[in-house]
Amino acid sequence: xxDRRDRHDKVRLYARSGVRSYWVIDPRDDSLTLTEYxxxxxxxxxxxxTDGLFVTDQPWKVSVDLPALxxxxxxxxxxxxx
Numbered sequence: 001x002x003d004r005r006d007r008h009d010k011v012r013l014y015a016r017s018g019v020r021s022y023w024v025i026d027p028r029d030d031s032l033t034l035t036e037y038x039x040x041x042x043x044x045x046x047x048x049x050t051d052g053l054f055v056t057d058q059p060w061k062v063s064v065d066l067p068a069l070x071x072x073x074x075x076x077x078x079x080x081x082x
């Protein structure tokens with residue numbers, strides 16, 4: 001249900017509101033995958049998809065080390081659901 005909302009339902013609202021980009025982080029098998037969507041015209045396009053280090057400067061400079069984030073989450077919460 002969350003995947004459908006994140007990748008379909010919210011998209012229309014975000015585009016109408018002028019949200020220039022958004023990220024979805026998915027637990028996949030033994031990793032986390034971050035997908036960055038960027039608004040081009042009236043539709044979103046995949047700009048980046050990674051299960052490693054994600055770096056962007058939009059809307060501000062930030063980096064996300066997905067393997068480190070996964071290790072930290074497992075340390076605190078155990079295995080993540082599929």
